[in-house]
Amino acid sequence: xxxxxxxxxxxxxxxxxxxxxxxxxxxxxxxxxxxxxxxxxxxxxxxxxxxxxxxxxxxxxxxxxxxxxxxxxxxxxxxxxxxxxxxxxxxxxxxxxxxxxxxxxxxxxxxxxxxxxxxxxxxxxxxxxxxxxxxxxxxxxxxxxxxxxxxxxxxxxxxxxxxxxxxxxxxxxxxxxxxxxxxxxxxxxxxxxxxxxxxxxxxxxxxxxxxxxxxxxxxxxxxxxxxxxxxxxxxxxxxxxxxxxxxxxx
Numbered sequence: 339x340x341x342x343x344x345x346x347x348x349x350x351x352x353x354x355x356x357x358x359x360x361x362x363x364x365x366x367x368x369x370x371x372x373x374x375x376x377x378x379x380x381x382x383x384x385x386x387x388x389x390x391x392x393x394x395x396x397x398x399x400x401x402x403x404x405x406x407x408x409x410x411x412x413x414x415x416x417x418x419x420x421x422x423x424x425x426x427x428x429x430x431x432x433x434x435x436x437x438x439x440x441x442x443x444x445x446x447x448x449x450x451x452x453x454x455x456x457x458x459x460x461x462x463x464x465x466x467x468x469x470x471x472x473x474x475x476x477x478x479x480x481x482x483x484x485x486x487x488x489x490x491x492x493x494x495x496x497x498x499x500x501x502x503x504x505x506x507x508x509x510x511x512x513x514x515x516x517x518x519x520x521x522x523x524x525x526x527x528x529x530x531x532x533x534x535x536x537x538x539x540x541x542x543x544x545x546x547x548x549x550x551x552x553x554x555x556x557x558x559x560x561x562x563x564x565x566x567x568x569x570x571x572x573x574x575x576x577x578x579x580x581x582x583x584x585x586x587x588x
Contacts, residue, residue: 339451339452340373340450340451340452340453340454340455340456340457341455341456341457341477341478341588342447342451342456342457342459342475342476342477342478343456343457343458343459343476343477343478343479343480343514344459344461344472344473344475344476344478344479344480345357345358345361345458345459345460345461345479345480345482346461346469346472346473346479346480346481346496347461347463347481347482347483347492347493347496348463348464348465348469348492348495348496348499349463349484349488349489349491349492349493349495349496350463350464351463351484352482352483352484352489352492352519352520353482353484353517353519353520353548354460354461354463354482355378355382355383355386355460356386356482356519356548356554356558357480357482357517357519357548357577358374358383358458358459358460359374359383359386359387359416359460359558359563360554360563360564360565360573360574360577361458361480361577361580361581361584362374362387362416362417362458362563363387363416363417363563363564363565363566363577364563364565364577364578364580364581365417365455365456365458365581365585366415366416366417367565367578367581368581368582368585370455370456370585371453371454371455371456372417372418372454372455372456372457372458373411373417373418373419373420373450373453373454373456373457373458374387374417374418374419374420374458374460375397375419375420375443375447375457375458375459375460376396376397376419376420376421376422376460377397377422377426377443377459377460377461377462377468377469377471377472378422378426378460378461378462378463378468379422379423379424379425379426379427379462379468380422380462381421381422381423381424381426382460382558383419383422383460384396384419384421384422384423385558385561386557386558386561386562386563387414387416387417387419387561387562387563388414388416388561388562389412389414389419389421390421391421391422391423391424392423394410394412394421394423395409395410395421396410396420396421396422396423396425396426397410397420397421397422397426397443398422398423398425398426398428398429400420400443400446401426401429401433401442401443401446401471402428402429402432402433402442404446406449407420407446407447407449407450408449408450411450415566416562416563416565416566418454426468429467429468430466430467430468433467434467439467439471440467440470440471440474440507441471441474441475441507442471443459443471443472443474443475444471444474444475447475459472459475459476461473465499470503470507473499473500473503473507473508473511474503474507474508476508476511477510477511477512478511478512478513478514479496479500479511479512479513479514480514480515480516480517481493481496481513481514481515481516481517482516482517482519482548483516483517483518483519483531483535484519484520485518485519485520485521485522485527485528485531485532485547486520486527486531487527487531489531490531490534490535493516493535497513500512500513513539513542514584515542515543515544515584515587516535516539516542516543516544517543517544517546517547517548517580518531518532518535518543518544518547518548519547519548520548520549520550521547521548521549521550522549522550523549532547544580544583544584545583546576546579546580546583547576548573548576548577548580549572549573549576551564551571551572551573551576553567553568553571553572553573553574554571554573554574557573564577565577565578
């Protein structure tokens with residue numbers, strides 16, 4: 339039975355999609371059966387896994403058109419992908435009058451749960467129906483936090499959202515962990531933010547912090563996770579270490 343994990347943060351630019359793609363590739367590298375479900379209409383996780391945004395059925399089709407999810411899966415050497423494209427932006431409007439609209443993604447993914455060890459959901463950076471669907475479908479939430487001051491404000495908003503979803507829709511939902519991203523040990527700000535996050539979330543914060551790394555930024559333009567682009571880079575090795583931490587916690 340797959341564990342379903344949302345990669346979520348209501349603040350944009352925190353390394354959410356980078357974390358989703360590289361976490362997926364690292365789990366695959368460690369021998370796990372993994373599916374990355376791109377729930378963001380920008381479809382950056384789709385292209386980051388080397389899948390074209392055009393010409394594939396995807397998350398829109400399984401949520402709105404009731405296409406069996408298995409028919410939309412694209413296989414890659416870094417993990418399987420349920421792709422996204424711009425059509426998904428219309429799902430917020432098209433599902434607004436549908437009964438139990440918060441659970442459309444959960445129901446669509448149910449037939450896949452025996453095929454995978456982990457299903458990773460890359461969420462949009464705002465609280466909307468798509469994000470609510472991902473949280474209702476998930477067992478846990480993995481939260482990337484950029485090591486900058488404003489990231490702390492977004493983190494507070496997200497924890498409030500998770501509590502609200504837990505109360506009203508998904509009583510099992512909890513925080514899987516917090517990943518510090520864009521960390522620079524040379525700056526006082528990164529150190530202070532890391533200390534503040536660890537003080538608030540304690541053992542939920544992974545010991546491995548993801549550094550600022552040019553290879554992590556370059557890899558998406560080559561249509562692959564950093565593990566495939568430059569396995570020996572600091573970014574790729576950091577995500578492998580973070581994934582090892584995750585697996586030990588399981």
